[in-house]
Amino acid sequence: MKKIELDETREFLDKGMKRFFLVADSPYLKLINFNLTAGHVFPVHSHDLDGQLTIQVLEGSGAFLGAEKAEIQAKTGDILFSEIREPHGVRADTDMRILVTITPPI
């Protein structure tokens, strides 16, 4: 057992940038905390691999992004559930913290 404290990775860089912390990496899953400053866009991307991921909004708001300019509003407590091979991204409208879970880890 290991405790991870997300409070300890609450660090933002300059406007429009992202800071990230790999908070867990194991044979079954990877957890990454990204802290996006307002205006940052995490570009839509995908990987041609089997598996799934979640993007959970810990703080702030913006949008989950998908294929063909799809946008889904995203606020604290919202989780995007996606296949790894589906296009996915995030836009931060305010300073925004997200927790990404990837399984299996890539």
Added chain:
Amino acid sequence: MKKIELDETREFLDKGMKRFFLVADSPYLKLINFNLTAGHVFPVHSHDLDGQLTIQVLEGSGAFLGAEKAEIQAKTGDILFSEIREPHGVRADTDMRILVTITPPI
């Protein structure tokens, strides 16, 4: 892609009880939101299976529980990372919401 709104499953039962919602179930992971009222103890348990889980505190405080009466303080933003076969549990000292991620899903 599918959006999960944790705001929609913020429901507590009577004192000392737990309410839970399976918010995602897929070949790679299972996500369960448990809402524990103050005083509820999610008993220490384990399963003899390969895999890992995380228990993330969404709201409230209490303790992560482990083997041999181990206790680790748990507050909003804390995550317990554990093997599925390691004993794990939770005690809610206040009303407490947790998000459990299990991979592979069991």
